[in-house]
Amino acid sequence: MDAQEVAFVFGLGRAITLSGPFARGEIGVIRRLVTDRGSWAVKQDLEPLDAADVAAAELSAAFHHRCWQSGIPTPEPVRSRAGEFVVRLSEAHVRAFSWVDLREPDPAIDPGPVGTLLAQLHAVPAPPQGTVDPWFEAPIGEAEWRAVLKASRAAGAPYVDRLAELLPALVLVESILTPMTPVQTCHLDLWSDNLRRTTTGELCIIDFDNAGPADPSREVGMLLFELGRGDAAREHRLYDAYLEAGGPGRIRDRADFALTVAQLHHIGHRHLTMWLAAHDPVARARSLAGIEEFLGRPLLLPDVDRLVAAVGSVAG
Numbered sequence: 214m215d216a217q218e219v220a221f222v223f224g225l226g227r228a229i230t231l232s233g234p235f236a237r238g239e240i241g242v243i244r245r246l247v248t249d250r251g252s253w254a255v256k257q258d259l260e261p262l263d264a265a266d267v268a269a270a271e272l273s274a275a276f277h278h279r280c281w282q283s284g285i286p287t288p289e290p291v292r293s294r295a296g297e298f299v300v301r302l303s304e305a306h307v308r309a310f311s312w313v314d315l316r317e318p319d320p321a322i323d324p325g326p327v328g329t330l331l332a333q334l335h336a337v338p339a340p341p342q343g344t345v346d347p348w349f350e351a352p353i354g355e356a357e358w359r360a361v362l363k364a365s366r367a368a369g370a371p372y373v374d375r376l377a378e379l380l381p382a383l384v385l386v387e388s389i390l391t392p393m394t395p396v397q398t399c400h401l402d403l404w405s406d407n408l409r410r411t412t413t414g415e416l417c418i419i420d421f422d423n424a425g426p427a428d429p430s431r432e433v434g435m436l437l438f439e440l441g442r443g444d445a446a447r448e449h450r451l452y453d454a455y456l457e458a459g460g461p462g463r464i465r466d467r468a469d470f471a472l473t474v475a476q477l478h479h480i481g482h483r484h485l486t487m488w489l490a491a492h493d494p495v496a497r498a499r500s501l502a503g504i505e506e507f508l509g510r511p512l513l514l515p516d517v518d519r520l521v522a523a524v525g526s527v528a529g
Contacts, residue, residue, distance in 0.1 A: 215302075216228035216246060219255055221294075222302065253291065253309050257307050262306045267299050269425075271298055277290045278298070280334065283336075283337045285418060288311045290421075293309075313411055313419075318405040322408070322409075328436075328450070328452060329457075329458040330418070331436055332458035332460030334400065335397070335461055339397050339398035342426060344426065349476060350391070351475060358384060361489075362377055371501070372501070379508060386512065386514045391471055393431060399424065399432045400424050403435060403439070430462035431473070433464060433469070481511075483503075484503030485500075
């Protein structure tokens with residue numbers, strides 16, 4: 214990637230350096246571009262985007278920009294000279310954002326301010342556009358789980374016994390998955406990786422790439438699982454702060470944790486299939502780390518029922 218080409222396309226001035234990658238996700242890497250006008254984060258997609266992917270990315274970026282304009286603490290997404298958020302350069306699609314220095318992910322972050330911020334995020338006017346992606350609502354299904362288990366056993370996978378033991382519970386909790394009513398556009402990827410403190414202590418939301426139509430109640434459920442950490446006091450602190458700040462979501466029943474289950478299962482399934490397909494030690498180690506996280510902290514039906522009982526009775 215040519216630094217000056219990126220700087221020119223996004224109107225960022227004269228390029229000085231392009232360094233990194235500083236972060237790598239499943240589908241993209243982040244580099245730091247320094248120009249005579251400041252510092253910028255440049256995200257380069259690792260997988261090719263087709264026309265539908267680009268259109269969806271533009272919608273997500275437009276929501277991100279609306280959140281930034283509304284005062285949500287997040288890096289500013291930069292439009293290109295042609296007015297696009299996603300630009301194809303050489304063989305890759307790239308995006309640019311203002312640079313923010315972030316701390317490492319911290320699942321033990323104070324959940325109270327997060328609840329307030331989530332309410333503010335849900336208050337950004339953003340009608341739903343498009344349809345809900347199956348990643349956020351559909352089960353993997355017993356047949357596919359058993360097929361992955363069989364393939365893992367044949368491959369001598371180190372995790373196979375734990376997957377076999379957990380499989381019936383994974384299938385059972387998928388019984389709560391129901392179609393999600395698209396109430397408004399939501400972030401949909403608010404795991405600890407994307408909800409961090411800056412180096413000066415402020416909360417910051419990053420990576421709006423998965424933003425799309427959703428039910429805010431189910432996004433509340435996702436944060437209760439991710440940041441509650443099974444601690445009733447933390448769960449109440451987050452949910453109470455969310456309600457006090459006027460958040461529209463409400464935890465009423467098991468279905469409000471369907472988004473969380475669906476995402477966890479699709480992420481875990483992806484890591485499992487990637488481990489099976491990998492042909493080099495580095496790729497297998499990366500997938501195995503994701504598998505360990507998935508098997509080590511699942512959301513099962515007793516956990517869902519405990520969460521509903523813990524906060525579902527809160528008035529609001």
